[in-house]
Amino acid sequence: MEYGSIADIAKKHGARISYNEIIAPYTSFNIGGVCDVIVVPNSAECICEIVSECREKGIRYYFLGKCTNILVSDDGLRGVVIIAGGDYNSVRREGNDLICDAGASLTRICNTAKNESLTGMEFAYGIPGSAGGGLYMNAGAFGGEMKDVVLYCDYLDTDGSIKRMGKEEMQLSYRHSIFTGTDRIILSVCFELGPGVKDEIAAKMNDIMQRRRDKQPLEYPSAGSTFKRPDGAFAARLIQDSGLKGYVVGGAQVSEKHSGFVINRGGATCDDVCRIIDDIKEKVYADSGIQLECELIKMG
Ligand SMILES: Cc1cc2nc3c(=O)[nH]c(=O)nc-3n(C[C@H](O)[C@H](O)[C@H](O)COP(=O)(O)OP(=O)(O)OC[C@H]3O[C@@H](n4cnc5c(N)ncnc54)[C@H](O)[C@@H]3O)c2cc1C
Incomplete structure (x- = not known):
């Protein structure tokens, strides 16, 4: 075989x-x-x-x-x-740091931080990705990003060796890291947190989750924000101003709740989503002169 x-x-x-x-x-x-x-x-x-x-x-x-x-x-x-996932999801505390397998979910990491009364990770609550994917994308929300909390990671380099990299080498910027577009595999991530008060951490996490529920179409499958935030503008606003809120192609739709999300209303194909993305880019460019760039990553 x-x-x-x-x-x-x-x-x-x-x-x-x-x-x-x-x-x-x-x-x-x-x-x-x-x-x-x-x-x-x-x-x-x-x-x-x-x-x-x-x-x-x-x-x-x-x-x-x-x-x-x-x-x-x-x-x-x-x-x-x-x-990555399955059983490759351990999160362990060392001092005020959390050392996480790449497959550990950000939700699990945030909950562990809360239970351990460690603060700093709250912004990531509700981002449905993993430690590895989060670092790869420098995921962020509500004024925080991975860059603020990562201390180092261990990764499998292209020569087959396992190496450690500190934050300063990671070139973390908006939805970008040194790992973006490379063949290096992040194996584990160490987050540097600080002592906090459990109830305050919990309250902040609950507030963030409520704001997500209020604004985002979490009741539908999606890949989160379809586009990156363009300089000096908001993708959702541009899409709305181009009259594309609720726009449908097959089973895919520009969310009525948040125009920055393309959702799967049921039975959407990759082709449906790609057509919506192309249509959005074309119309927004024609209307505003701004070229939207995808945040989601097309594979295959
Ligand atoms: C409802 C919803 C809300 C979201 N909200 C946010 C938000 O607020 N902020 C935000 O930034 N993102 C958000 N996202 C997008 C997404 O959750 C993040 O980008 C997340 O960090 C992706 O992690 P993942 O593990 O799912 O990565 P995947 O989608 O599995 O992979 C993404 C990329 O990372 C690479 N990758 C993954 N793991 C590794 C690894 N261990 N080593 C090397 N490369 C790796 C993959 O090859 C791929 O290129 C949202 C998505 C949804 C569906």
Whole structure:
């Protein structure tokens, strides 16, 4: 079998592996077709061995976190799709730091911080991604971003070695890090937090979550904000001003609640979303002269 050696590694580590599985249910958009192989690794060792094997054998591979910022092709993905998560999600405290597996969800990290009376992470509550995906994107919200809290990360470099990188080297800027567009795999992330008061942390998190519920179409599948914030403008406002609020293509729609979100109203395909994105870009550019850039990442 073409993927026999990958299956052997997965089996050795007790990781879940599947063939010809539809990826849609793994994604927050609930979109994406049949993938050749999906592996859900349960340790850094398992990740490193699978990635090294793919690199050595020239097998195409994708490394994903919680799949909340991606749009996968209706044809799925060829090769090996590695989805961090499963049991690769530990969060442990050292002093005022939280050391998190790349697959740990930001929600779990925020809740751990709260329970440990550590403050600094509250802004990330409700971002549905992972520690690794969050750092890769320099995810941010409500005036905070990963850049404010990350201390260092461990990653698998392209030469197969595991290295540690401090924040100052990470080139963190708006939805960008040194990892963006590279083949380096983030294995774990250390967040530097400070002592806080549990009830105050909880109150801030609840407030943030309520503001998300009030403003964002969380009742529908999506990949969050479709576009990056352009300099000096807001994507949602531009889209609204172009008369595209509620605009529908197939099963996809510009959210009526928040024009910055394209939602899956049910049965949306990747093609539907791509057409909406193209239409939005064209109309907004024609109306405002501003070129919107996608925040979500198209795969396949
Ligand atoms: C309802 C909703 C609300 C959202 N709100 C926000 C928000 O407020 N702020 C915000 O910034 N984002 C937001 N997002 C987008 C998304 O949750 C973030 O970008 C998140 O950080 C993505 O993490 P992920 O684990 O899902 O990454 P994925 O979507 O799985 O992957 C995103 C990219 O990161 C890469 N990647 C993932 N893990 C690793 C790793 N360990 N090593 C190397 N590369 C990796 C992938 O290859 C891919 O290129 C929202 C999304 C939704 C659906």
